[in-house]
Structures are given as C-alpha cells and as structure tokens.
Amino acid sequence: xxxxxxxxxxxxxxxxxxxxxxxxxxxxxxxxxxxxxxxxxxxxxxxxxxxxxxxxxxxxxxxxxxxxxxxxxxxxxxxxxxxxxxxxxxxxxxxxxxxxxxx
Amino acid sequence: xxxxxxxxxxxxxxxxxxxxxxxxxxxxxxxxxxxxxxxxxxxxxxxxxxxxxxxxxxxxxxxxxxxxxxxxxxxxxxxxxxxxxxxxxxxxxxxxxxxxxxxxxxxxxxxxxxxxxxxxxxxxxxxxxxxxxxxxxxxxxxxxxxxxxxxxxxxxxxxxxxxxxxxxxxxxx
Amino acid sequence: xxxxxxxxxxxxxxxxxxxxxxxxxxxxxxxxxxxxxxxxxxxxxxxxxxxxxxxxxxxxxxxxxxxxxxxxxxxxxxxxxxxxxxxxxxxxxxxxxxxxxxxxxxxxxxxxxxxxxxxxxxxxxxxxxxxxxxxxxxxxxxxxxxxxxxxxxxxxxxxxxxxxxxxxxxxxxxxxxxxxxxxxxxxxxxxxxxxxxxxx
Amino acid sequence: xxxxxxxxxxxxxxxxxxxxxxxxxxxxxxxxxxxxxxxxxxxxxxxxxxxxxxxxxxxxxxxxxxxxxxxxxxxxxxxxxxxxxxxxxxxxxxxxxxxxxxxxxxxxxxxxxxxxxxxxxxxxxxxxxxxxxxxxxxxxxxxxxxxxxxxxxxxxxxxxxxxxxxxxxxxxxxxxxxxxxxxxxxxxxxxxxxxxxxxxxxxxxxxxxxxxxxxxxxxxxxxxxxxxxxxxxxxxxxxxxxxxxxxxxxxxxxxxxxxxxxxxxxxxxxxxxxxxxxxxxxxxxxxxxxxxxxxxxxxxxxxxxxxxxxxxxxxxxxxxxxxxxxxxxxxxxxxxxxxxxxxxxxxxxxxxxxxxxxxxxxxxxxxxxxxxxxxxxxxxxxxxxxxxxxxx
Numbered sequence: 081x082x083x084x085x086x087x088x089x090x091x092x093x094x095x096x097x098x099x100x101x102x103x104x105x106x107x108x109x110x111x112x113x114x115x116x117x118x119x120x121x122x123x124x125x126x127x128x129x130x131x132x133x134x135x136x137x138x139x140x141x142x143x144x145x146x147x148x149x150x151x152x153x154x155x156x157x158x159x160x161x162x163x164x165x166x167x168x169x170x171x172x173x174x175x176x177x178x179x180x181x182x183x
Numbered sequence: 184x185x186x187x188x189x190x191x192x193x194x195x196x197x198x199x200x201x202x203x204x205x206x207x208x209x210x211x212x213x214x215x216x217x218x219x220x221x222x223x224x225x226x227x228x229x230x231x232x233x234x235x236x237x238x239x240x241x242x243x244x245x246x247x248x249x250x251x252x253x254x255x256x257x258x259x260x261x262x263x264x265x266x267x268x269x270x271x272x273x274x275x276x277x278x279x280x281x282x283x284x285x286x287x288x289x290x291x292x293x294x295x296x297x298x299x300x301x302x303x304x305x306x307x308x309x310x311x312x313x314x315x316x317x318x319x320x321x322x323x324x325x326x327x328x329x330x331x332x333x334x335x336x337x338x339x340x341x342x343x344x345x346x347x348x349x350x351x352x353x354x355x356x
Numbered sequence: 357x358x359x360x361x362x363x364x365x366x367x368x369x370x371x372x373x374x375x376x377x378x379x380x381x382x383x384x385x386x387x388x389x390x391x392x393x394x395x396x397x398x399x400x401x402x403x404x405x406x407x408x409x410x411x412x413x414x415x416x417x418x419x420x421x422x423x424x425x426x427x428x429x430x431x432x433x434x435x436x437x438x439x440x441x442x443x444x445x446x447x448x449x450x451x452x453x454x455x456x457x458x459x460x461x462x463x464x465x466x467x468x469x470x471x472x473x474x475x476x477x478x479x480x481x482x483x484x485x486x487x488x489x490x491x492x493x494x495x496x497x498x499x500x501x502x503x504x505x506x507x508x509x510x511x512x513x514x515x516x517x518x519x520x521x522x523x524x525x526x527x528x529x530x531x532x533x534x535x536x537x538x539x540x541x542x543x544x545x546x547x548x549x550x551x552x553x554x555x556x
Numbered sequence: 557x558x559x560x561x562x563x564x565x566x567x568x569x570x571x572x573x574x575x576x577x578x579x580x581x582x583x584x585x586x587x588x589x590x591x592x593x594x595x596x597x598x599x600x601x602x603x604x605x606x607x608x609x610x611x612x613x614x615x616x617x618x619x620x621x622x623x624x625x626x627x628x629x630x631x632x633x634x635x636x637x638x639x640x641x642x643x644x645x646x647x648x649x650x651x652x653x654x655x656x657x658x659x660x661x662x663x664x665x666x667x668x669x670x671x672x673x674x675x676x677x678x679x680x681x682x683x684x685x686x687x688x689x690x691x692x693x694x695x696x697x698x699x700x701x702x703x704x705x706x707x708x709x710x711x712x713x714x715x716x717x718x719x720x721x722x723x724x725x726x727x728x729x730x731x732x733x734x735x736x737x738x739x740x741x742x743x744x745x746x747x748x749x750x751x752x753x754x755x756x757x758x759x760x761x762x763x764x765x766x767x768x769x770x771x772x773x774x775x776x777x778x779x780x781x782x783x784x785x786x787x788x789x790x791x792x793x794x795x796x797x798x799x800x801x802x803x804x805x806x807x808x809x810x811x812x813x814x815x816x817x818x819x820x821x822x823x824x825x826x827x828x829x830x831x832x833x834x835x836x837x838x839x840x841x842x843x844x845x846x847x848x849x850x851x852x853x854x855x856x857x858x859x860x861x862x863x864x865x866x867x868x869x870x871x872x873x874x875x876x877x878x879x880x881x882x883x884x885x886x887x888x889x890x891x892x893x894x895x896x897x898x899x900x901x902x903x904x905x906x907x908x909x910x911x912x913x914x915x916x917x918x919x920x921x922x923x924x925x926x927x928x929x930x931x932x933x934x935x936x937x938x939x940x941x942x943x944x945x946x947x948x
Binding site: 083084085086087088089090092093094095096097098099100101103104106107109110112113116117120123124127128130131132136137139142143145146147149150151152153154155156157158160161162163164165167168173 | 188192195196199200202203208211212215218219222225226229230231234237238241242245246249250252253254256257271272274275276278279280282283286287290291295306310311314315319322326329330333334336337338340341343
Binding site: 207209210213216220232233236237239240243244245247248251252255307308309 | 653656686687688691692694695696698699701702705706709717721724728731746747748
C-alpha cells in the first residue's frame with residue numbers, strides 16, 4: 081500500500097462522509113456543507129495525484145485545486161444567499177417542506 | 184505512514200464524523216470547520232503550503248463563518264434537528280458505505296506508480312505566480328470575473344427589499 | 357480634506373499628555389489620602405452634641421427635650437430622658453439625656469435636628485472618614501461618642517459658632533440679670549426664666 | 557565576528573549553543589522549545605506592560621494620573637490584575653454550551669500565538685522562515701473569527717451573539733483592505749517571505765532608509781493597513797464588538813476569571829502581531845531608521861518599533877470616539893476598499909517607472925482619488941449647529 085493509495089482511500093472516505101451528510105440531513109445548509117466536503121475530498125485527490133505524479137513541477141493538479149477552491153468559495157456564497165432568499169420566502173430551510181414547485 | 188498524514192487524517196475523520204452525527208447545527212458547522220482545517224494540514228503534508236494556507240483563509244476564515252452566519256440567520260442555532268437513528272439515516276449511511284466500498288475497490292484494483300513519494304519538497308510561491316499569469320492567465324481572469332459575478336449575485340439574492348414601512352410613516356406626517 | 361479632523365484631535369490629546377507633565381494645573385485629580393481639598397466652612401455631614409466646659413457629660417447643652425427625635429425624618433435619633441435633674445453649664449437644674457444615640461448609617465444629613473433644637477445643643481460635624489468594620493455597632497454613636505466641645509465647634513464652623521456663642525452669652529446675661537432681679541423682689545415668678553430661654 | 561554582530565545575533569548564538577549541549581536525537585525538539593518558549597514568555601510580558609502603559613497613557617490623555625497605587629508609580633498593577641483574574645470564580649452560564657464555551661478562548665489564544673511563528677523579530681530571528689509567511693499570517697488571523705463566533709454563540713446571551721456578529725462582520729469587511737494594502741508591499745518586494753521583505757527595504761540613501769512607508773504608495777498603504785489593523789484587532793475607534801455602553805463587552809460578556817484574561821491576552825497579542833506585520837511590511841522590520849544607527853542590535857529596533865506602534869494605538873484610542881455600525885461598514889466598503897485598489901495601482905505605477913516620474917505618478921495616483929473620495933464622503937455631511945426639538 082503506497083502513500084498515494086492511502087491519500088486516495090482517505091479522500092474516498094471523506095467523500096462518502098460528505099455524501100452521507102448531503103443525503104441524510106434535511107437542512108439545506110448542511111446539504112450544502114456536505115457538498116463542500118465532497119468538493120474538498122476531490123481536491124485532496126487532485127493534490128495527491130499532483131504530488132505523487134510524474135511532473136509535480138508542472139503544477140497542474142495544484143492549480144486545479146486552487147481554482148477549485150476559488151470556485152467553491154463563490155459557490156458557497158451564492159448557495160447560502162439562495163438559502164437565505166428561500167428562507168425569507170417560505171420561512172423554512174427544511175428541503176422536504178420546500179415543495180412549492182411540485183406539480 | 185507518517186505523522187504528517189496520520190494527524191491531519193484523524194482530525195479530518197473526526198471532523199467529518201462529528202458533522203454527520205451531531206444534532207446541533209452549530210456543532211455540525213464547527214465540526215466541519217475542523218474538517219476543513221484538517222484538509223489544510225493534509226495539504227501542508229503534501230508539500231502544498233500555499234494551498235494549505237489558501238484553504239485556511241477561504242474555508243475556515245470565510246466559508247465556515249458564512250455557513251455559521253446562515254445557520255444563525257435561519258434560526259437553526261438552538262434546536263436539535265432530528266433523532267440520530269431514523270430510517271433516512273440508515274439509508275443515507277448505506278448509500279455512503281456503498282459509495283466508499285465502490286471507490287475503495289476501484290482504488291485497490293488500480294495500479295498507480297507513485298513518484299517522489301518520500302521527498303516532500305515545497306514549491307516556491309514565485310513558481311506558482313509565474314504559472315498563474317503565464318499559462319493559466321485566462322482561467323485566472325475568468326475566475327476574477329466569476330468571483331465578481333458571484334459577489335454581485337450574492338448581494339442581489341440576499342438583499343432585503345426596501346420596506347413599505349417608511350412610506351406609511353411619511354403618510355402619517 | 358478627509359482626515360483633518362482626526363489629526364486635529366490627535367494634536368489635542370497629545371497636548372493634554374505633554375501639558376499634564378509640565379503643569380500641575382492640568383491634572384485636576386486630588387490624590388486623596390495624601391492631598392486633600394480644604395473643606396468649605398458650610399460643610400456638614402452628621403450631627404454631634406455640643407458641650408461647654410471640661411467634662412463632656414456634665415456640660416452637654418442637651419436637655420433631652422426630644423424635639424429632634426420627633427422631627428428626624430429617617431428616625432435615626434433615640435433619646436432616653438433622665439428621671440432626675442442635673443445642673444447644666446449655667447448651673448440651672450435640667451433634665452439630661454440618659455441615652456442619646458444616633459445611627460449615622462440611617463442619618464441623611466438633613467440638618468433638621470439642628471434647626472429645631474432650641475438649646476443649640478446639636479450641630480453638624482465635618483468628619484467624613486467614618487469607615488468601620490462593624491456596620492451595625494460601629495455606626496451607632498452613643499452620647500459619649502457624639503459629645504464634642506464648643507471649642508471643636510468653633511474650630512469647624514467659626515462664623516456660625518461665633519454667632520451662636522454671642523447669642524447664648526446674651527441670653528445667659530439676660531437670664532442672670534433676671535435671676536438677680538428675681539432674688540431681690542422675692543415673690544416674682546421664677547418659672548418664666550427657662551421659658552424665655554427656650555423661646556429665644 | 558565583531559562585538560556588534562555578536563550583540564545583534566546574541567539570541568541566535570545562544571540558541572545554537574544550547575542546542576549543541578543536548579544529545580543529537582533531542583536536538584530538534586529542544587530547538588523548537590528554545591524558539592517557542594521565549595515567544596510565549598516575552599509577548600505576554602509585553603502585554604502586561606502594555607496594559608499599564610495603556611491605562612496610564614489614557615489617563616494622561618484625559619488629564620488623569622492613571623493607576624498609581626500598586627507599587628511605585630503603579631507599575632505592579634498588571635500583577636494585581638493578573639492575580640485578580642486568576643483567583644476570580646470561573647462562572648459558566650447554566651444555559652451555555654459548555655464545550656464550545658471552554659474551547660473558544662483556547663482556540664483564540666492558540667491561533668494568535670501561532671501567528672507569531674513567522675514574525676521576524678530580528679536578523680535571523682523568526683521561528684519559522686516560511687516561504688509564504690504573509691499568507692500564513694493572514695490565514696491564521698482569519699481563523700480567529702471562528703473563535704469569536706464560538707464565544708458569542710456558546711454563551712447563549714443576546715449581547716454576546718450581537719457582539720460576535722458585529723466582530724465577524726467587521727473582521728471580514730476590514731480583512732479585504734488589510735490584505736490588499738499588504739499586497740501592495742508584497743508586489744514591490746516580489747516575495748511573500750517576511751525576512752526577504754525586510755531585506756528588500758534594507759538600503760539607505762544618505763542617512764534615510766528605503767522603507768516602503770517613505771514612498772507615496774507605501775505611506776497610503778501603511779495608513780490603510782493600520783486603520784484595518786485597528787479594526788481587525790477590535791480596538792477603539794472600531795471597538796463596536798465590545799462596545800461597553802451598548803452591548804456590555806460583546807462576546808466577552810459571559811466570560812470571567814481566567815478565560816476572560818485569555819480573551820484579553822488574545823486581543824492584545826493580536827494587536828502586537830498585526831503591528832509587527834505592519835512594521836515588517838512598511839517600516840523596514842528590524843532595520844535601523846538611520847544609517848548611522850545600524851550598530852544597535854536588530855531585535856532592539858524591532859521591539860522599539862513595536863512599542864512605538866502600541867503607543868500610537870493607545871493615542872488613537874484615547875482620541876477618537878467609537879463609530880456607528882453603518883459608518884463602520886460604509887467606511888470599509890466605500891472608502892477603504894476603493895483606496896486599497898488605488899494604492900495597488902499606485903504601487904504598480906511605482907514598479908514600472910523610473911526616476912522622479914515614479915514619485916510624481918504614484919503620488920498623483922494616490923492623492924487624486926483620495927481627495928475625490930474624501931470630497932464625496934464629506935459632501936453629504938453638513939455639519940451645523942445641532943437643533944434640539946424638545947430640550948429648548
């Protein structure tokens with residue numbers, strides 16, 4: 081078992097944890113948090129492949145993670161603003177109760 | 184397996200597990216913050232100091248706080264959410280476990296050739312800067328545009344419509 | 357220019373600091389136990405009993421008339437009238453307070469007792485460092501503690517005490533003259549003398 | 557090695573000598589301990605000195621004496637305060653979230669101390685010579701927001717929560733101009749390493765040093781940095797999060813005894829570290845202010861500058877009244893942020909021009925938007941005699 085495999089397994093575990101968080105919780109904020117956790121796990125994969133890859137000096141995985149973090153920040157800001165807007169509209173953020181669009 | 188992997192990994196797993204099992208929303212957010220910090224430590228261990236610090240700055244300093252703010256603004260700071268063991272939890276954890284088993288199976292079956300696994304050398308920041316404004320200039324600019332749009336979008340979404348109350352006051356006068 | 361006001365404010369505070377070290381007038385704080393502000397003459401806090409002569413108990417002007425006890429708004433004065441009479445400073449037999457207590461933890465320094473006293477027996481003190489470990493007994497003053505000499509009164513409130521002294525001297529001279537007049541024509545009234553003294 | 561050099565490097569030499577005494581296997585651990593323990597001792601001591609200095613200084617500003625009863629001239633006051641804080645009962649509110657309530661001050665102090673790892677306190681005197689030291693400092697500094705949030709939320713007190721919300725909003729808002737004005741210096745220095753930023757400012761022309769604060773963009777960036785640093789460390793006039801008169805010490809409100817002392821310590825240590833960063837970025841770090849004073853040891857210069865900065869903070873605290881929340885936010889987003897971007901432009905102009913033009917251009921690039929913005933901010937402030945509707 082190499083270090084790379086260890087990192088990948090850890091990332092897989094965190095990804096699964098993020099998935100569990102996103103699936104089990106009914107609170108929209110925690111669903112978003114689970115998505116963030118999964119994103120981070122993916123970042124960890126990129127970074128591990130960069131580190132143990134053939135050309136770390138090309139910085140490909142590194143820069144990918146950097147852009148990913150920036151995009152995740154934007155995503156979190158927009159997502160939370162959306163949650164706030166929804167909360168103001170329907171006074172709940174339980175995703176089971178937000179069903180106005182149900183036909 | 185060395186300490187630079189083990190300690191962050193434990194922090195990370197504890198944080199993720201706590202975020203999954205704790206009932207109080209704010210506790211979940213704090214556990215999530217711990218997990219984010221664990222990621223930053225892992226990045227340090229991987230020799231990506233710069234990214235680890237960016238992770239701290241963005242996730243711990245901004246995203247976690249943002250999530251906490253939203254929790255408080257939506258009134259979730261006081262009440263526990265639901266019981267830990269419900270059918271939905273069971274389903275969710277079964278799904279996640281299946282996901283992990285699938286990924287783990289894939290990883291264990293793959294043949295990776297790990298290079299430079301032992302010598303962890305951090306790259307100078309100037310190298311990153313050079314790469315960002317030469318070969319990655321376009322993504323960087325697009326990212327700037329994206330962040331600007333996101334800022335404006337966030338403001339537009341979260342801003343309150345001006346209240347009607349001020350008009351009625353004027354009528355009174 | 358934006359920020360000019362901040363610079364002006366900084367200059368003011370800097371001047372405060374520097375001048376505080378240069379001139380003593382800048383620092384208005386009085387370093388209390390070492391330095392004291394001189395008390396003005398009209399200072400008053402709690403009442404005391406004036407006595408004439410050497411012996412505090414013998415010379416108390418108080419005749420235990422209990423007016424102050426009745427007038428005291430917070431009811432902090434407690435007087436037991438004596439059953440016998442003793443000669444006062446002028447030699448006349450008078451009642452005297454067997455017990456005269458003031459609870460100065462209750463006293464509100466209103467000076468009403470002083471104003472109602474017909475005998476100039478109770479006056480306001482200037483002593484303010486009265487802190488004690490015993491909050492009940494330590495602040496309940498009996499007549500031994502309350503008795504202070506006329507000289508002390510003259511010392512703390514010179515003008516007021518001088519006026520009181522001259523008034524008392526005139527009254528006593530009148531009383532003496534009346535007493536002298538009364539001794540010659542035998543049947544004249546002895547009783548009006550204390551009354552006139554009381555009304556004066 | 558001359559005696560001047562020995563005096564300059566005395567702590568470094570001492571550390572090497574001490575580390576050389578112990579067995580080789582223990583050397584890394586001992587080396588770390590010898591680096592960390594002085595930091596943990598010196599800066600809290602400086603905190604103790606600062607509290608008495610602040611109280612006496614504020615007193616003098618307000619024409620008072622300040623504390624002068626404990627020991628000669630009151631210099632034992634910090635000791636008395638410390639004993640009082642340590643012996644006080646530690647009260648935890650019944651409704652508080654006990655775990656989070658306990659960890660909030662711990663996290664705060666830990667993060668604040670962590671920031672000291674990269675500060676160069678003298679030539680070769682940084683605990684860690686990190687390649688991206690400035691980024692490390694700001695990343696760690698942003699973590700303190702979490703501690704503030706924990707303190708405010710776990711107390712279950714509306715004032716604590718209000719104070720924490722205010723503090724976080726303020727810290728996030730002022731972090732942007734703080735980092736942007738630091739970026740101006742980083743851009744000119746061309747490095748994120750704090751030691752190298754100091755060496756970039758090392759030269760002298762005549763007797764005057766090449767510090768960034770003596771350039772037009774550097775001066776503006778320094779002012780922006782200091783204003784943001786004041787807000788970031790929650791000091792007056794930006795002390796809304798703990799406004800005593802309105803929200804009763806904010807997120808500290810439910811803390812007593814030693815935990816309160818920890819918060820207090822954390823706040824002051826944050827101020828010191830951010831002053832140290834300002835010194836490093838703009839005031840030449842441990843370099844001497846005049847070329848003929850270079851014989852004075854570098855660490856002495858660092859601490860002299862640090863104490864000067866602290867005195868300036870005290871001076872400002874004694875002068876300016878507290879802002880209102882809307883004024884605070886308007887100032888951050890409508891003045892500080894645009895000015896930080898302008899300063900960045902000015903620094904870029906400085907970077908790519910030569911001779912006297914660079915002075916003229918970068919000066920104009922700063923001063924024109926400044927007067928413009930200043931005029932805009934002042935124009936809607938009509939200062940006139942206040943009218944009282946009911947009092948007259």
